Amino acid sequence: MNPQYKKGVLELCVLSLLKKRDCYGYEISEYLSGHIDIADGTVYPLLRKLRADGLLNTYLQEESGGPPRKYYFLTQQGLQIYQNDRAEYLDFARRIEALLEEHDDDQS
Amino acid sequence: MTKAEFLKELGRALEQNQVADAAEILGEYGQHFAFKTADGHSEEEIAAKLGDPGAIALLYAAQEPGEESLTPKRMGILRALALGGLWLPAAPLFAALWIFSLGLGVFVGLSAAMGFNLALGLDLTPMLYLPPVCAAIFGAGFLALAVLSAAGLAFYIGFLRALTKAFRRLCKKLAAPGEPSAPYGGLTPRLSHRTRRRLRKIVVISLCVFALCLVVGYAACTVAAGAWEFWHAWGWFGYLR
Numbered sequence: 061m062n063p064q065y066k067k068g069v070l071e072l073c074v075l076s077l078l079k080k081r082d083c084y085g086y087e088i089s090e091y092l093s094g095h096i097d098i099a100d101g102t103v104y105p106l107l108r109k110l111r112a113d114g115l116l117n118t119y120l121q122e123e124s125g126g127p128p129r130k131y132y133f134l135t136q137q138g139l140q141i142y143q144n145d146r147a148e149y150l151d152f153a154r155r156i157e158a159l160l161e162e163h164d165d166d167q168s
Numbered sequence: 169m170t171k172a173e174f175l176k177e178l179g180r181a182l183e184q185n186q187v188a189d190a191a192e193i194l195g196e197y198g199q200h201f202a203f204k205t206a207d208g209h210s211e212e213e214i215a216a217k218l219g220d221p222g223a224i225a226l227l228y229a230a231q232e233p234g235e236e237s238l239t240p241k242r243m244g245i246l247r248a249l250a251l252g253g254l255w256l257p258a259a260p261l262f263a264a265l266w267i268f269s270l271g272l273g274v275f276v277g278l279s280a281a282m283g284f285n286l287a288l289g290l291d292l293t294p295m296l297y298l299p300p301v302c303a304a305i306f307g308a309g310f311l312a313l314a315v316l317s318a319a320g321l322a323f324y325i326g327f328l329r330a331l332t333k334a335f336r337r338l339c340k341k342l343a344a345p346g347e348p349s350a351p352y353g354g355l356t357p358r359l360s361h362r363t364r365r366r367l368r369k370i371v372v373i374s375l376c377v378f379a380l381c382l383v384v385g386y387a388a389c390t391v392a393a394g395a396w397e398f399w400h401a402w403g404w405f406g407y408l409r
Contacts, residue, residue, distance in 0.1 A: 085196055086203045099219030104196050105227035112231060127199065 070098070070106060072149055075134065075142035078116065082133040107132060115141055169215040171201045181225030187232060251339050258335065265328055272321045276314050283310030297402045299392045302385055309381025316374040319367055 070092070077083060077091055089103040110116045115138030120128040134142065169177075175194055182190040197218070204214045218224070287307025289300060298306065393401040 086200055089200065093217070099217065100200065100214075101197075101218035101221075101224040102227065104193070104200075105224065105231070108193070108228065109231050126202075129199075130196070 069149065070096070070102070071110065072142070072145055074103075074106060074110065075115065075138060076146065078132055078134045079139065079142060082131045084121075084129040084131050088132065110138070114138070169212065171198075171211045171215070174201075174211075174215045174218065174221055178221035178224060181222045182228060185225050185229035185232075187225065187228045193228065247342070251342060254339065254342070262332065262335075265331075269321065269325055269328060272317060272324060276317045276321060279310050279314035279317060283307050283312075283314055286310060296399075296404045298389070302389045302392055305381050305385035305388055309378050309385055312374045312377035312381060316371060316378055319371045319374065322367060 073092055073096070074088060077088060083091075085104060085107060088107065089100050092098060092103055093100050107116065111118065111132070115135060116132050117135050118130050118132055121131050122128050175198060178197060179190060179194055182193060187193070200218070201211065201214055205211065285307065286298070286303045287310075289303065389398040390396055392398070395401040399405065
C-alpha cells in the first residue's frame with residue numbers, strides 16, 4: 061500500500077482507538093499493524109508526537125507479574141481535534157470515492 | 169537482528185540525533201519485545217517487523233525543536249530590537265524634518281507680519297525709513313512671499329507625511345515578513361489633482377507678485393531716494409551718505 065496514504069490517517073486511527081478506551085503502547089501498535097500494513101516501530105514515535113502536541117497523555121499502571129505499563133489516554137483537546145479531523149476525513153473520503161467510482165464507470 | 173542488537177543500534181541512533189528521553193524510548197521498545205516474545209514470536213521476526221532503528225530514530229529526531237529554536241515570542245523580541253535599531257537613528261532625523269517645517273511656518277508668519285506692517289503702515293516695530301509708497305509695495309511683496317512659502321510649506325508637509333507613512337510601512341514589513349502589506353507608496357505628497365493645480369497656480373501667482381514687487385519697489389525707492397543705493401541714502405546701516 062502506498063505509504064503516502066497511510067501517513068495522514070495513522071494519527072486519526074490512533075485517536076479513534078483511544079476514544080474507545082485507554083490503551084498501552086503495545087496494544088496500539090498491535091491493533092494498527094493488524095489493520096494497516098505498517099512497520100510496528102512507527103507507532104511509538106507517533107504516540108510521542110501526539111503527546112508532545114497535547115492530544116494525548118499518559119499514566120503508569122502497576123501490573124501483576126511485570127513492569128508498570130504506560131497507558132495512553134485522549135485529552136480534551138485530543139477529543140476535539142479527533143472529532144473535527146474525523147468528520148473532515150470521512151467527508152473527504154466520500155467525495156474521493158464518488159469521484160473515483162464515477163470515472164471508473166466511464167472506462168467500462 | 170536480536171533484541172540486544174536492535175536496542176543497541178536504536179540507542180546509538182537516538183544519541184546521534186540528540187533525542188531527549190532516549191532511555192524512556194528504549195524502555196518502550198524493550199517492552200514491545202517482551203510482549204511479542206510472550207506471544208510466541210522470535211526476536212529476529214520482531215526486529216524485522218519493527219523496521220530500521222536508524223529510520224525510527226529519525227522519526228523521533230524530527231520532533232525535536234531546532235537548536236536555536238525561534239519561538240514566535242523570541243522572534244517578536246528580536247524583531248522589536250531590530251526595529252528599535254532602525255528607529256534610533258531615524259527618530260532624530262524625523263524630528264529635525266518636522267522641526268524644519270515648524271521653522272518654515274514661522275517664516276511664513278513673519279513674512280506675513282512684515283507684509284501687513286509695511287503695506288498698511290502700521291507701526292508695529294521700529295522700522296527703517298521707507299516712504300509710504302515704497303513701503304506699500306514692499307509690503308505687498310512680503311505678503312506674496314508669505315503666500316509663496318505657505319504653499320511651499322503645504323508641499324513640504326505633504327512630502328513629510330508620505331515619507332513617514334513609507335517608513336512606517338517599511339517597519340511593518342520588517343516586523344512581519346511574508347505577510348501581505350501595503351506597498352510603500354511614492355515619496356511625493358499624495359495630493360489630488362485639483363489641489364495640485366490650485367497649489368501650482370498659487371505658487372506661480374505669488375512668485376510673480378513677489379518678483380514684481382521686488383523690482384517695482386526697488387525702482388520706486390531709487391526714484392524716491394534719488395540714488396541707486398537707497399539704503400545708504402536713508403541711513404539704514406547707521407550712517408547717512
